[in-house]
Amino acid sequence: MCGIVGYIGKKDAQEVLLEGLKRLEYRGYDSSGIALMKDKEDLSEKKQFFLKVIKAVGKVMCLEEKLSKEKLSSHIGIAHTRWATHGKPSEKNAHPHQDDGGYVAIVHNGIIENYKELKEKLEKRGHTFVSETDSEVIAQCIGDKMKTKSFEEAFFLTLKELRGAYAVVAVSPSDPEKILAARFSSPLVLGVGKEEYILASDVSALVEYTDKVVYIEDNEAVLLTPQGYSLRTFSNRAKGERKIETLEWSSDQAKKEGFAHYMLKEIFQQPHALTDTMRGRILLEEGMVRLGGLSSVEKKLRNITKIVLVGCGTARCASLVGEYMIEEYAGISVEVEYAHEFRYKKSLLDKKTAVIVLSQSGETADTLASVREAKRKGVLTLGIVNVVGSTIARETDAGIYNHAGPEIAVASTKAFTSQLIVLALLTVYLGRQRGMSLVMGKRILREIQTLPRKIQSILDDAKKIKKVAEKYSAFESMFFLGRKYNYPVALEGSIKLKEISYIHAEGLATGELKHGPIAMIDKNFPSFFLALNDSVYEKSVTGIEEVKARSGKTIALVTKGDKKVSKMVDDVLEIPKTLEMLTPILSVIPLQLFSYYIASKRNLDVDKPRNLAKSVTVE
Ligand code: M6R
Numbered sequence: 183m184c185g186i187v188g189y190i191g192k193k194d195a196q197e198v199l200l201e202g203l204k205r206l207e208y209r210g211y212d213s214s215g216i217a218l219m220k221d222k223e224d225l226s227e228k229k230q231f232f233l234k235v236i237k238a239v240g241k242v243m244c245l246e247e248k249l250s251k252e253k254l255s256s257h258i259g260i261a262h263t264r265w266a267t268h269g270k271p272s273e274k275n276a277h278p279h280q281d282d283g284g285y286v287a288i289v290h291n292g293i294i295e296n297y298k299e300l301k302e303k304l305e306k307r308g309h310t311f312v313s314e315t316d317s318e319v320i321a322q323c324i325g326d327k328m329k330t331k332s333f334e335e336a337f338f339l340t341l342k343e344l345r346g347a348y349a350v351v352a353v354s355p356s357d358p359e360k361i362l363a364a365r366f367s368s369p370l371v372l373g374v375g376k377e378e379y380i381l382a383s384d385v386s387a388l389v390e391y392t393d394k395v396v397y398i399e400d401n402e403a404v405l406l407t408p409q410g411y412s413l414r415t416f417s418n419r420a421k422g423e424r425k426i427e428t429l430e431w432s433s434d435q436a437k438k439e440g441f442a443h444y445m446l447k448e449i450f451q452q453p454h455a456l457t458d459t460m461r462g463r464i465l466l467e468e469g470m471v472r473l474g475g476l477s478s479v480e481k482k483l484r485n486i487t488k489i490v491l492v493g494c495g496t497a498r499c500a501s502l503v504g505e506y507m508i509e510e511y512a513g514i515s516v517e518v519e520y521a522h523e524f525r526y527k528k529s530l531l532d533k534k535t536a537v538i539v540l541s542q543s544g545e546t547a548d549t550l551a552s553v554r555e556a557k558r559k560g561v562l563t564l565g566i567v568n569v570v571g572s573t574i575a576r577e578t579d580a581g582i583y584n585h586a587g588p589e590i591a592v593a594s595t596k597a598f599t600s601q602l603i604v605l606a607l608l609t610v611y612l613g614r615q616r617g618m619s620l621v622m623g624k625r626i627l628r629e630i631q632t633l634p635r636k637i638q639s640i641l642d643d644a645k646k647i648k649k650v651a652e653k654y655s656a657f658e659s660m661f662f663l664g665r666k667y668n669y670p671v672a673l674e675g676s677i678k679l680k681e682i683s684y685i686h687a688e689g690l691a692t693g694e695l696k697h698g699p700i701a702m703i704d705k706n707f708p709s710f711f712l713a714l715n716d717s718v719y720e721k722s723v724t725g726i727e728e729v730k731a732r733s734g735k736t737i738a739l740v741t742k743g744d745k746k747v748s749k750m751v752d753d754v755l756e757i758p759k760t761l762e763m764l765t766p767i768l769s770v771i772p773l774q775l776f777s778y779y780i781a782s783k784r785n786l787d788v789d790k791p792r793n794l795a796k797s798v799t800v801e
Pocket residue numbers: 494495496497498540541542543544545546549592593594595677678681796797798
């Protein structure tokens with residue numbers, strides 16, 4: 183997930199693009215860059231146009247600082263703020279990318295799945311690549327074709343070769359008064375001003391200049407000139423007029439795309455984010471998973487007999503789900519450790535052990551220390567990390583990125599579910615290296631593919647979850663209870679509630695209730711049960727009865743169609759059916775919303791809860 187902006191009009195392009203980048207910085211902030219078309223009046227007699235490309239590593243302010251030393255008057259340009267997916271943050275990997283012939287500059291948001299094939303082909307044709315990104319192939323592809331074809335022809339022919347997801351915007355000095363852009367599965371919106379047009383990944387970059395927008399549809403391209411815009415098919419045929427819509431968002435709302443908080447936006451982003459996590463990784467026919475980041479350690483992983491999963495907070499909850507998944511389906515013994523405990527523990531690790539650390543930020547001090555400790559002991563270390571190029575991603579021997587896009591809210595939501603998708607994919611990968619059958623591999627993968635749609639159906643029910651949450655917003659304590667796969671979800675539910683609503687919450691394995699915690703139950707102490715229709719359903723029912731017998735209020739999350747539990751509890755919420763090992767990816771969604779709505783009802787600062795930081799980089 184990156185931020186892209188394109189401008190054509192009478193204003194100073196550099197200023198508009200920089201302002202747009204600042205507003206899009208939440209989408210990615212590891213590097214940024216700008217390409218400006220040199221204005222006609224500045225040209226020498228040769229009448230040649232050229233592009234000035236300037237890039238910087240770090241936040242947009244680093245690019246701004248560079249540009250302040252080199253102001254270039256221009257009215258056409260493109261810009262990008264990056265959230266690394268392929269290749270670490272560096273100037274070479276930052277956008278805009280150019281082809282080696284100097285024909286074109288592009289900015290891209292998304293993932294080009296077939297970039298390796300395209301790159302090989304272009305290298306054979308004599309092109310030299312300078313970055314480690316997938317995006318550079320788009321520029322090289324267009325440039326290669328421009329040796330014999332126009333900018334427009336080359337751009338549209340290139341679209342036909344790309345597989346994956348993209349919003350791409352291109353400019354060329356050979357056709358200097360034109361911007362070409364296309365969208366396939368990554369967002370793109372066009373702002374229509376007075377004799378000016380701004381393209382951006384979302385409206386936050388353009389609300390400052392206009393409230394009139396045209397949403398570019400999937401499989402649609404757009405051609406901009408100073409005189410106007412034209413919507414095109416991917417075969418460069420003109421499409422009919424589209425209604426220009428009027429935005430009703432303030433610029434602050436726009437950054438959150440209309441959501442009241444980043445946390446809510448990130449909860450609702452999950453269907454999309456998880457699609458990105460699995461993109462290009464599922465080989466359904468082979469019942470297998472492609473995990474490029476593990477290719478260097480594939481043989482070593484075949485001989486592993488023990489895995490230690492390490493993380494903190496939400497990442498540890500995900501690890502606990504991973505323990506159930508890997509033990510049941512890959513048959514490898516798994517231990518889960520808090521990173522802050524693991525680093526000081528005398529762990530029994532040998533050459534057949536792999537230590538897998540989970541970290542959204544890739545910077546958590548305790549988790550990083552665990553990687554270093556495991557490496558000191560000569561053990562294979564792997565990372566499941568969301569932030570590309572982060573310290574943990576760099577220091578582990580190999581790893582898998584979440585590709586969930588930046589998570590801004592302190593409360594982790596999409597990072598958790600994307601960690602679970604990665605763990606499920608890893609389970610199939612390890613399982614298929616061992617005894618898992620083709621049929622089982624296919625079954626799990628097919629079901630994983632349905633999850634974004636199922637999550638969407640839960641989100642569509644948010645109003646109901648809000649109503650239930652608000653009923654419980656005045657209580658001062660709560661239990662979350664689950665068994666087996668949903669025990670870690672109960673733990674995660676309790677972290678969510680306490681960190682943003684400051685209500686005391688405890689996550690428990692349902693079976694533990696009668697060994698002490700039940701003493702707390704009375705009419706002022708509600709319990710939230712995860713009572714799904716799985717292998718431990720009946721055992722969950724017993725727990726509910728125990729609480730009811732002590733006058734405790736009960737809420738239950740059940741599987742759609744449930745008859746029994748729904749009749750027993752005070753309030754009930756539902757999720758669609760899925761494989762038991764995948765239920766946590768669905769069951770956590772109502773818990774995220776439940777906590778969110780309680781915190782907002784209590785008028786708390788949901789995105790920045792007291793005493794907490796997004797990334798804990800101290801011990
Ligand atoms: O960046 P990490 O995943 O390593 O962070 C670990 C925890 O600090 C984090 O998961 C924390 O528990 C969440 N922000 C809670 O929502």
